[in-house]
Amino acid sequence: MNNASLFQSQDLAQARILEPEHLLLPKGPVGGHAVVIEEGRFSDIGTVQDITARHPGLPRLSLPGHLLMPGFVDAHHHVTQSYGKSLVYGEPSEIFRRVWVPLESTLNARHLYASSKLSALEALRGGFTTVCDAGTRSSEDLDAIVQATTDVGIRCVLGLICNDKHSAVLLDAEPILARAQAHLQQWEHHDLISPSLAISIPEAASDAMLHRIYAMSEEAGRVFQTHANEHLVAVERSLNAHGRRPIEHLAHIGALGSASLLAHATLVTPSEIRLLADLNAAVSYNPVASAWKGNAVAPAEAMRVQGIRLGMGTDGTRSDAFRMMDYGEAAQRFAFGMMVGDSSCGAGWTWLDMATRGGADVIGLGQQTGQIRVGAQADFLVVDLQVPEMTPSWDLPWELVRIAARDQIRAVVVQGKLRLWEGQPVDWDPLPLLEEVRELARHAVAQSDIRKLHAPSTEHLARHAEQEKAMA
Known part of the structure; x- marks a missing residue:
């Protein structure tokens, strides 16, 4: 039938x-x-x-x-990065410095609405009913993101970036803290939007700001987001600056606890795993991001066994929940299971649970969704x-x-x-949005100081053909 x-x-x-x-x-x-x-x-x-x-x-x-x-829960997304997509393919780590920050910094309210609406639509098509946005670098008000996600009808944990370091300059803390408090209050009772505070990476904020933003999140019962221990260079910079790895430093300054949601946490020592478990911190396991541009795979199964709360996220790479789970299991098997003869690697249900119930828990919505x-x-x-x-x-x-x-x-x-x-x-036509995004994205990318280290695949293919011709 x-x-x-x-x-x-x-x-x-x-x-x-x-x-x-x-x-x-x-x-x-x-x-x-x-x-x-x-x-x-x-x-x-x-x-x-x-x-x-x-x-x-x-x-x-x-x-x-x-x-x-x-519905699946994307525990780590960047909803305003949908203009970029394949611009970052084949690029080495820390693409946020060369691509995402320059691109997002140029986005006005119209861009925020269009890019977020596109992300929300992609997420729904991939089976996600909830996304956790880590925050945008645009200086625009976040109302456009709220409007876009609610128009599409997806549940969204909306991060507000609260960095107080810009290059070597330390910004005035009071306006940042006031905006953070207003953000928590503004979306406290929204049907689909839940507020969250974020520091993009620990080194983008002073110790005092990290501690205060974490405390504000914890006091409000909301999630504090940051990217931690994702890239080798970031770990080394933290060791050079503080004598501690990023996760260790967050714990040292009182910015790691049950309100924390760490994105990636791929480069973790056994003692850091123990630290995360002891402090009841949560981690978003982002396997597609590891495959596409990361330095390592988070030991998600080992973390789970140690009692760490885990969700799964796309990192904005590809909004396809089934393929995310497939990557999640495969990455564990390739990185850890094969070498020790573990043919199960979570027995299937682990990744299904992590992508639904677990994801809802780590983003603070365990009582609302995921089950x-x-x-x-x-x-x-x-x-x-x-x-x-x-x-x-x-x-x-x-x-x-x-x-x-x-x-x-x-x-x-x-x-x-x-x-x-x-x-x-069911209640709106996506084709006009796709047409608008094509035009807006061309303009935004042209205005951005994006620096790619590798050529597009078509140019790479042409160079390869020339090399083969020369060798013939």
Whole structure:
């Protein structure tokens, strides 16, 4: 049977009881279960028999051949970097200095809206119902990002960068702290936006600012974000400046704790792993970023075993949650598992959990999203399992990590509202946005002082052809 004939977008939007063939609960996938969605939340979960008996008057929708699962959580994103994309491919580490800072610094409010809306759309198409933005270097107000993400309908933890070092100049702290406090208050009660404070990298702020921004985040019950121990040069600069590695230094000055979310943490010593666990700090494991431009792979499985809270993030590389999980497991196997004969490397479920429940926890939204449970926000995906690649099915969590693809996502629902149907928005046309972004991006890149160290692939190919011709 053609699954397209089973139900339509309006059926999903109107139903209040959903009866998928498989339901992904915290304990794993189950069959014969249904969920009730009321006022944007999961109000009841149980067997189909029990649910229909308790709610006889609610409209129902059967979803044979489909999985209903939590929406994925991108625990580390840069939503205003969507203009760049392949500009950074093939570039060595610390591309933020040569590409992202120059590009983001030129973005006005119109750019922020368009680039963020594009990022949000890409994220939904990749199965993410929540993104955690690490902050933009644009000097513009963040209202445009809020407008863009809410227009698309994605949940967003919105970082505000609070650096007080610019080159060798130390900026006045008071305006930065005042803006940080206003940011925390402004978005405290928003339906889809949660505020967060960030220092881009520890060396971009004074010790006093790092300590204060962390404390403000902790006091507000929000997440403090920073990139730590990502690149060799950054570790060496910290050792030269402080005699301590970045994570060690954050702990030393009182800027590491349960409110911390460290992006990457790829270059960590055993003592730093212990330090992160003891202080209950969280880490965003970003495997695609490691593959594309990093110096190392975070020992995510070892961190998890030691009790460190972990989510998974794209780092803005590619908004595809299934491929992110695939990279997450593969990176652990290549970097750590093979050499010690570990053929399991997390047994599949680890990466699925890390990309959903774990991600929600580390960004401070564990009570709202990341799981299908009573009281949680109805942020979920409807995934088609009637595809050749997943037939027959023997171990669904493993198959979701290694085989599933985003074109199997029939529907993306956030806060009980259907946002995407078969890869396209249900209430707006994305084509004008794509046309606008092409024009805006050309202008922004032309105005930016971007410095690439490697030539584009087409130029590289031409040089290679010339070399082969000369050697013939």
